[in-house]
Amino acid sequence: xxxxxxxxxxxxxxxxxxxxxxxxxxxxxxxxxxxxxxxxxxxxxxxxxxxxxxxxxxxxxxxxxxxxxxxxxxxxxxxxxxxxxxxxxxxxxxxxxxxxxxxxxxxxxxxxxxxxxxxxxxxxxxxxxxxxxxxxxxxxxxxxxxxxxxxxxxxxxxxxxxxxxxxxxxxxxxxxxxxxxxxxxxxxxxxxxxxxxxxxxxxxxxxxxxxxxxxxxxxxxxxxxxxxxxxxxxxxxxxxxxxxxxxxxxxxxxxxxxxxxxxxxxxxxxxxxxxxxxxxxxxxxxxxxxxxxxxxxxxxxxxxxxxxxxxxxxxxxxxxxxxxxxxxxxxxxxxxxxxxxxxxxxxxxxxxxxxxxxxxxxxxxxxxxxxxxx
Amino acid sequence: xxxxxxxxxxxxxxxxxxxxxxxxxxxxxxxxxxxxxxxxxxxxxxxxxxxxxxxxxxxxxxxxxxxxxxxxxxxxxxxxxxxxxxxxxxxxxxxxxxxxxxxxxxxxxxxxxxxxxxxxxxxxxxxxxxxxxxxxxxxxxxxxxxxxxxxxxxxxxxxxxxxxxxxxxxxxxxxxxxxxxxxxxxxxxxxxxxxxxxxxxxxxxxxxxxxxxxxxxxxxxxxxxxxxxxxxxxxxxxxxxxxxxxxxxxxxxxxxxxxxxxxxxxxxxxxxxxxxxxxxxxxxxxxxxxxxxxxxxxxxxxxxxxxxxxxxxxxxxxxxxxxxxxxxxxxxxxxxxxxxxxxxxxxxxxxxxxxxxxxxxxxxxxxxxxxxxxxxxxxxxxxxxxxxxxxxxxxxxxxxxxxxxxxxxxxxxxxxxxxxxxxxxxxxxxxxxxxxxxxxxxxxxxxxxxxxxxxxxxxxxxxxxxxxxxxxxxxxxxxxxxxxxxxxxxxxxxxxxxxxxxxxxxxxxxxxxxxxxxxxxxxxxxxxxxxxx
Numbered sequence: 001x002x003x004x005x006x007x008x009x010x011x012x013x014x015x016x017x018x019x020x021x022x023x024x025x026x027x028x029x030x031x032x033x034x035x036x037x038x039x040x041x042x043x044x045x046x047x048x049x050x051x052x053x054x055x056x057x058x059x060x061x062x063x064x065x066x067x068x069x070x071x072x073x074x075x076x077x078x079x080x081x082x083x084x085x086x087x088x089x090x091x092x093x094x095x096x097x098x099x100x101x102x103x104x105x106x107x108x109x110x111x112x113x114x115x116x117x118x119x120x121x122x123x124x125x126x127x128x129x130x131x132x133x134x135x136x137x138x139x140x141x142x143x144x145x146x147x148x149x150x151x152x153x154x155x156x157x158x159x160x161x162x163x164x165x166x167x168x169x170x171x172x173x174x175x176x177x178x179x180x181x182x183x184x185x186x187x188x189x190x191x192x193x194x195x196x197x198x199x200x201x202x203x204x205x206x207x208x209x210x211x212x213x214x215x216x217x218x219x220x221x222x223x224x225x226x227x228x229x230x231x232x233x234x235x236x237x238x239x240x241x242x243x244x245x246x247x248x249x250x251x252x253x254x255x256x257x258x259x260x261x262x263x264x265x266x267x268x269x270x271x272x273x274x275x276x277x278x279x280x281x282x283x284x285x286x287x288x289x290x291x292x293x294x295x296x297x298x299x300x301x302x303x304x305x306x307x308x309x310x311x312x313x314x315x316x317x318x319x320x321x322x323x324x325x326x327x328x329x330x331x332x333x334x335x336x337x338x339x340x341x342x343x344x345x346x347x348x349x350x351x352x353x354x355x356x357x358x359x360x361x362x363x364x365x366x367x368x369x370x371x372x373x374x
Numbered sequence: 375x376x377x378x379x380x381x382x383x384x385x386x387x388x389x390x391x392x393x394x395x396x397x398x399x400x401x402x403x404x405x406x407x408x409x410x411x412x413x414x415x416x417x418x419x420x421x422x423x424x425x426x427x428x429x430x431x432x433x434x435x436x437x438x439x440x441x442x443x444x445x446x447x448x449x450x451x452x453x454x455x456x457x458x459x460x461x462x463x464x465x466x467x468x469x470x471x472x473x474x475x476x477x478x479x480x481x482x483x484x485x486x487x488x489x490x491x492x493x494x495x496x497x498x499x500x501x502x503x504x505x506x507x508x509x510x511x512x513x514x515x516x517x518x519x520x521x522x523x524x525x526x527x528x529x530x531x532x533x534x535x536x537x538x539x540x541x542x543x544x545x546x547x548x549x550x551x552x553x554x555x556x557x558x559x560x561x562x563x564x565x566x567x568x569x570x571x572x573x574x575x576x577x578x579x580x581x582x583x584x585x586x587x588x589x590x591x592x593x594x595x596x597x598x599x600x601x602x603x604x605x606x607x608x609x610x611x612x613x614x615x616x617x618x619x620x621x622x623x624x625x626x627x628x629x630x631x632x633x634x635x636x637x638x639x640x641x642x643x644x645x646x647x648x649x650x651x652x653x654x655x656x657x658x659x660x661x662x663x664x665x666x667x668x669x670x671x672x673x674x675x676x677x678x679x680x681x682x683x684x685x686x687x688x689x690x691x692x693x694x695x696x697x698x699x700x701x702x703x704x705x706x707x708x709x710x711x712x713x714x715x716x717x718x719x720x721x722x723x724x725x726x727x728x729x730x731x732x733x734x735x736x737x738x739x740x741x742x743x744x745x746x747x748x749x750x751x752x753x754x755x756x757x758x759x760x761x762x763x764x765x766x767x768x769x770x771x772x773x774x775x776x777x778x779x780x781x782x783x784x785x786x787x788x789x790x791x792x793x794x795x796x797x798x799x800x801x802x803x804x805x806x807x808x809x810x811x812x813x814x815x816x817x818x819x820x821x822x823x824x825x826x827x828x829x830x831x832x833x834x835x836x837x838x839x840x841x842x843x844x845x846x847x848x849x850x851x852x853x854x855x856x857x858x859x860x861x862x863x864x865x866x867x868x869x870x871x872x873x874x875x876x877x878x879x880x881x882x883x884x885x886x887x888x889x890x891x892x893x894x895x896x897x898x899x900x901x902x903x904x905x906x907x
Contacts, residue, residue: 015482016466018555021595021682024795025802041903042555043478067466068721072481072834096686098720115686116719117815120806192787197902235902358560358899 005163006226006251007131008036010058012049014077017067018042022094022116026062029120031227035127036251041234046076051241052233054084056249057155059131065095070105078109085152090130094118136160146273151246154273158248161262161269182214182271183373186292188258188282188318189302194328194357196235198302199279201360204239205367206277211374214246214275216267218260220283221251228252232281246275257291258282264295277370293321300324303342305334323350326366329357395755403758408653412748415660417652418761419749420707421672426745432710433735434511434676438463438488439722440836442498445488448725449503455729456736461511461712462499463487464521469556471517471891474840483837486722487513491844491888493881496524497531505529510541511586511676516558518545519571520890523877542583542632542676545571548609548781549588551904552790553595558891561785563898565616567873572617574874576627584627585613586634586676592790593636594682596798599647602636603764604771605790607654612781614663624663628670637703638680639695645751646760648675648706653761654768677703678712684719688814692716697734704738705751711735788905844886851884859883860893867897 009030011023020042030037038056040049053061061081065073070093081087090111097105097113105113112126136142136156145153187195196217203213217232230249237247250260259282270278282292292299301322325346327339335354342352351369355362410416413423422428435452437460438445449460465487467479473491474483483489490496500510505528514521522543526536547564550557557564568585575584589597589606597605610631617627633651637644655673659665679699684692693716700713713731715723723731739745751757778784804810811817859880866876873894880890 015480016470016472016478017482017486018550019595020555021795021798025596025798028795028799029802045478067482068485069481096719096721117685117687117812120802192905238902356899 005159006034006036006228007060007127008038008056008058008159009060009062009127010049010053010056011037011039011062011064012044012052013040013042013064014044014046014049014073015065015067015069016043017065017069019066020064022066023062023064026094026120026123027229029124030127031222031229032225033124034225034227036221036228036230036249038230038233038249040237041231044237045241046073047080048237048241050077050080050084050086052237052247053081053089054086054152055155055246056233057152057159058089059134060127061089061091063091063093065093065097068096070095070097070101074105074108074110081109085150088134092123092127092130149274151243154246154269155248157269158266161265162250162260164261180268180272182267182275182278183298183370184267184271184278184280184296185370186280186282186296186299187302188292188299188322189284189326189328190307191284193284193302193304193307194235195281195284195302196232197357198326198328198355198363199281200236200238201355201363202366202370203236203245203279205360205363206370207239207242207245209367209371210244211276211371212244212246212274213277213279214248214270214273215279215281216248216250216263216270217281218250218252218258218263218283221253223254226253246270252283258284259291259295267295276374290317290321298323300326302326302328303338304329305332305338307338319346322346324369325350325352327352327354330354330362331356331358395759397755399755399759400762403762405753408762409752409758412752415668415671416656417672418649419752421652421674421709423748425707425748426704426739427748430739430745431704431708431735432459432509432676433457433732433739434459434461434710434712435728435732436461436463436513436678436712437728438465439486440484440488441840442488442490442495442501444484444836446499446501446503449500451725452728452732453503453508455732457732459509459511459710460503462513464512464514465489467491468517468521468887469514471520471558471887473844473886473888474837475844476888481837483840489836489840490521490524491840491886492847492884493524493527494843494847494884495840496521496528500525500528505532506534506538508540510539511544512541513544515544515547515550515554515556516564517887517891518543518547519567519874520877520881520887522571522574523874523881526878527881536578536582537580539579540581542586543571544586544588544634546585546588546609546634548612548785549591549606551785552592552605552609553597553794554591555903557901557903559895559898560901561782564901565612565782566870567894568613569616569620570872570874572613572627572630573620573622573872575630576622580630582630583632584630586632587613588634590634590636590678592794593638594680595794596801597794598797599638599640599643600764600767601771601793601797603647603651603654604768604775606633606635607651607658607768608772608775608781610655611658611662614659618663624659624665625667625670628659628663628665629667629672632709633673633675635675635677635708636680637677637699637706639683639699641698641702642757642760643764644699644702645706646757646764648677648703648708649749649757649761650764650768651675652707654765674709676710676712677706677708679703679714681714681718684714684716685812685815686719688820689716689720691814692719693730693734696731697738700734701738701742701744704744705749707749785904791904847884848886855883856880856885859885860889863890863893864896867894 027037092112093110094114142153219230221228228251233249252260299322409418412420437448466482468490474489572584575582587610589602593602652673656671659671679696696713713734715727715731717727775784863876
């Protein structure tokens with residue numbers, strides 16, 4: 001892992017168009033090519049897309065447009081890219097873009113255009129070439145940015161940290177060091193239990209209470225190619241993008257135990273930047289996700305109805321280290337039964353919350369607890 | 375990543391080690407039982423005894439763009455050229471239940487279909503068209519109940535009652551979760567709305583097709599032919615199951631369910647798919663759901679040629695692809711057909727290209743003589759073997775879905791989306807490795823590309839005018855009546871009653887699509903798409 005930095009690419013669909021066959025094929029091809037792919041899902045705006053690109057510090061921004069809205073959307077993309085200080089990040093456009101519009105779209109700030117039928121090997125090659133031109137700003141510039149609450153700088157420092165850059169001597173200039181006393185909460189639980197959506201709802205609730213929230217969301221890397229599909233973010237981006245809600249997707253790399261490289265340091269970096277609450281979401285591999293305990297103040301385990309068996313068989317491991325339990329998706333059948341099983345397995349010393357997958361029911365109670373810690 | 379369905383081998387169906395198929399491939403095949411005659415159970419050979427000898431299929435070209443007046447003009451053009459049914463395409467904001475003045479609608483009003491935000495828009499869309507005379511198909515899903523309410527109101531203003539109306543609502547929300555992504559609420563309340571329309575239609579609109587259960591979008595998103603067949607029929611069974619649970623008699627509503635399939639390039643595989651669909655459906659309806667009426671057993675279908683096979687390169691080649699696909703649909707025994715226009719990969723079709731697509735169907739119907747005998751391929755060793763294989767593959771997929779607990783549970787697990795995305799990836803790899811050829815793209819590529827086809831342009835003026843009209847409507851309506859109607863809708867939804875009467879009332883109070891959707895969202899919640907990878 002020494003200073004190896006996989007190419008990071010954002011794949012975004014903007015507007016209401018739901019045709020995602022192409023973007024999903026590309027996401028898989030890119031993972032096979034060894035890229036870290038952040039897919040932000042459907043119904044994004046130009047603004048939310050550029051916020052994601054900035055926070056994720058991607059090398060390439062890939063935008064899929066099949067709704068004939070390119071002449072309206074591309075200027076918006078360029079506007080927010082500039083506003084957020086990532087003007088040098090290339091935009092690649094895919095979809096139905098008539099040839100006669102290509103020049104205009106390029107002039108507005110798009111680097112490459114790929115129409116349906118474009119060869120994926122050509123797209124991968126183009127990305128490899130474009131990513132070579134990306135440079136990291138000097139260390140002092142980044143440090144100044146960090147000290148002055150510049151999120152684009154923070155995002156780039158995270159990339160360096162993830163790549164294994166030794167940051168022990170990276171101290172922001174004296175007098176600028178923020179408090180660094182964030183409440184750090186680990187979120188773990190099996191795949192499909194709804195960790196990311198839960199964080200999205202809880203984060204939005206904490207924002208309403210004026211707490212600044214950061215999330216580190218870990219997804220697994222392919223052991224073969226090193227590539228990764230980082231899909232947690234799309235479940236969290238529900239509201240309007242916001243400086244006070246920072247999301248960073250991390251690939252696990254070769255790290256075992258549900259976290260990615262240097263996650264504990266990353267959490268400290270976010271705390272130092274001035275966030276009030278930092279969530280660390282694990283891969284969700286199951287019982288072995290116990291290393292999280294060393295990086296967080298509290299560990300929240302998410303379960304869903306009808307997961308009784310896993311409760312019975314897993315009194316050790318993750319059940320043991322969790323400090324709080326959330327029974328998510330309580331709108332599904334079997335919630336009461338699972339709640340009873342959980343209660344008999346863990347006793348009454350540790351809180352058990354109930355939340356819904358349909359609405360934000362149950363979330364304010366958890367936000368109350370977090371607010372009480374501040 | 376979940377396991378790939380074992381039945382979904384990516385090898386195209388008619389790649390076989392043997393150069394031809396013979397009687398040995400149909401060893402246990404009983405034509406009496408598996409085929410019978412056309413118009414007889416299990417309807418493999420067609421739903422009518424006479425098929426196209428008596429009446430050709432309905433030629434139904436999907437149309438819609440810009441503001442209501444522009445689509446209205448296109449409708450009148452198509453009717454004047456001999457088209458026999460109307461098919462309405464709505465724009466993305468409407469499909470997503472958002473008004474034309476919604477911030478997320480920016481730049482998309484009237485681009486991919488017609489913008490309908492209110493009863494007034496619907497009134498102008500069908501202006502001068504007698505709704506008791508035409509059959510109208512509306513491609514709308516998440517807000518389908520709302521658009522149906524608007525349509526009923528427009529007909530009422532023309533002096534027609536709901537029982538006089540003929541047409542089809544696509545109204546198939548399940549495939550939106552699998553493929554097209556135009557969902558709003560979570561799966562269970564979304565399906566509840568579909569059952570509301572089935573119930574309303576069964577009681578008040580005996581000639582209206584309540585759901586067009588659609589494989590088209592599933593296939594276009596990347597599914598194989600067998601997956602399209604199995605996923606679509608599984609969705610159909612889910613609607614039947616839930617309608618019976620609602621208290622409806624299967625023979626009262628099942629005759630008004632219809633299907634919508636894609637017709638792709640693999641000529642014989644597609645014909646086999648359509649034949650297998652009829653056989654499976656009649657078996658399921660008879661044996662699982664105990665339907666007694668013959669009309670409940672037949673799988674009526676609309677087909678559309680495969681948009682995904684059209685290429686931007688050498689676009690005139692698309693005319694040829696569409697013609698072969700259309701022929702497969704006819705030989706497969708479809709009841710209605712949309713032929714794609716050759717310029718659809720580039721933009722919405724122009725009037726000229728739509729006419730050429732319609733003419734393609736008319737040539738098949740009037741010049742090729744393929745309509746003169748029913749199911750002319752029936753009994754072919756090859757076709758019957760393919761049909762049997764399609765049926766077996768579909769049953770294997772049904773077993774997988776049942777093992778997960780049903781269609782809704784499989785959606786919760788992301789089963790459909792993953793299977794479709796994986797098949798799309800495999801097809802992409804076959805194309806890029808040279809195993810699957812595309813004329814003009816992978817082979818026979820022109821050095822100098824000629825892209826000179828005229829494209830239809832939708833201007834920003836359309837959007838601006840539509841937004842202005844909508845704002846005026848929102849200002850000038852009776853606000854008290856409007857507020858009462860929305861409150862009534864919410865109460866109906868909270869009480870878990872059928873929302874159709876409340877929607878009709880609200881439509882008359884000039885409530886907009888976006889307002890109605892948001893009112894119900896307060897009760898039903900939002901959906902984030904479920905597991906993605």
